[in-house]
Amino acid sequence: KNEVEQSPQNLTAQEGEFITINCSYSVGISALHWLQQHPGGGIVSLFMLSSGKKKHGRLIATINIQEKHSSLHITASHPRDSAVYICAGNSGGSNYKLTFGKGTLLTVNP
Amino acid sequence: GAGVSQSPSNKVTEKGKDVELRCDPISGHTALYWYRQSLGQGLEFLIYFQGNSAPDKSGLPSDRFSAERTGGSVSTLTIQRTQQEDSAVYLCASSRNLVAGELFFGEGSRLTVL
Numbered sequence: 726k727n728e729v730e731q732s733p734q735n736l737t738a739q740e741g742e743f744i745t746i747n748c749s750y751s752v753g754i755s756a757l758h759w760l761q762q763h764p765g766g767g768i769v770s771l772f773m774l775s776s777g778k779k780k781h782g783r784l785i786a787t788i789n790i791q792e793k794h795s796s797l798h799i800t801a802s803h804p805r806d807s808a809v810y811i812c813a814g815n816s817g818g819s820n821y822k823l824t825f826g827k828g829t830l831l832t833v834n835p
Numbered sequence: 836g837a838g839v840s841q842s843p844s845n846k847v848t849e850k851g852k853d854v855e856l857r858c859d860p861i862s863g864h865t866a867l868y869w870y871r872q873s874l875g876q877g878l879e880f881l882i883y884f885q886g887n888s889a890p891d892k893s894g895l896p897s898d899r900f901s902a903e904r905t906g907g908s909v910s911t912l913t914i915q916r917t918q919q920e921d922s923a924v925y926l927c928a929s930s931r932n933l934v935a936g937e938l939f940f941g942e943g944s945r946l947t948v949l
Contacts, residue, residue, distance in 0.1 A: 756936060767943060768926065773936035811878065822894065823868075825878040 728752045729814050731826035738833050744799035746829045748812035757795045758823065759786050760811040768811075771797070802833045837861075841927050841941035848917055849949055856912045856944045860929030867910050868930075868938070869902060873923040881925075884910060885933055896921075917948045 729750045738744055748757065756775040762768045772779050772786040774795070779786050783802075788795040799806055809830050813823040840859040848854050860867050869881040880894045884904045895901070899917075904910040914921055924943040930936065 758936070758938065760938075760940075768928075768940040770938045770940070773938075813878070822880050822883070822891070823878075824880075827877040 728824050729812060729826040731810075731812055731829050733829060734827070735830045736832070738802050738831070740803055740833055740835050742802050742833075744797075744802050744806070744831065744833075746797045746810050746812075746831070748795045748797070748826055750793050750795075750812075750814045750824070752814060752824060754790075754793075754814035754824075756815050757788055758813045758815070759795075759797050760813065762809045762811060762828070764808070771810075799831075804833045804835050807832050839927055839929055839939050839941035841925075841944050843944055844942060845945045845947075847947045847949065850919060851916055853913065853915045854917055854946060856914075856925050856927075856946070858910045858912070858927030858929075858941060860908065860910070860927070861939055862908075864929035864931055864939070865907060866930045866933045867904060868928045869910070869912050870926045870928065871896075871923045872926060872943070878926070881912070883933075914946075917946075919948050922946055922948045 732747045758773050759771040760768050761771050774786055774788050783800045785798040809828040811828045813825045815823050842857045865886055867884040871879045871881055882889055882894055882902050886907050887904050899915045902912045924945050926943045927941045928938045930938050
């Protein structure tokens with residue numbers, strides 16, 4: 726069993742819909758990363774958060790350390806948001822040895 | 836440089852050959868990380884460097900894998916006597932330091948072992 730679980734594995738949405746991707750972890754972590762990987766492309770860091778909520782444009786990430794749960798929300802989704810979204814937890818207060826979820830493949834149709 | 840640079844972007848090799856993958860991190864980033872992404876699999880941590888030091892090599896899949904970093908900058912991941920199961924995309928990332936968060940990833944080196 727992976728220590729970091731994402732749901733759903735696959736998500737298809739229509740343009741404009743509100744998207745939520747969930748990440749639960751069983752390990753004790755001090756911070757969690759949300760990453761975006763476009764097909765055939767590199768990986769971009771979206772957020773690193775250890776508490777509360779962060780917002781960047783149409784993306785919002787929340788984390789509840791006590792419940793060991795984080796969510797990534799996309800408002801007014803667009804086809805260019807189609808990508809794999811990956812959450813990863815780091816323990817010990819550093820980026821050392823991140824534990825990755827298996828990713829959520831998001832497809833936003835026009 | 837402006838971003839994390841990896842080379843080669845693609846490498847096809849025969850089983851049993853040695854390969855070297857290079858990562859040039861963002862200037863001034865003291866922390867450097869290597870990950871592997873196999874087809875259909877998630878990201879797997881391999882090794883990290885703080886400066887030139889790699890305190891924990893337990894993520895390396897076997898003793899055929901080694902990595903070094905010189906001058907606190909460029910890192911090389913070496914795979915000796917490659918096997919077909921080594922085929923994957925090898926990703927490098929850097930961050931300002933181990934604690935300060937944002938990771939910057941390179942485009943990866945796609946290794947295919949025939």
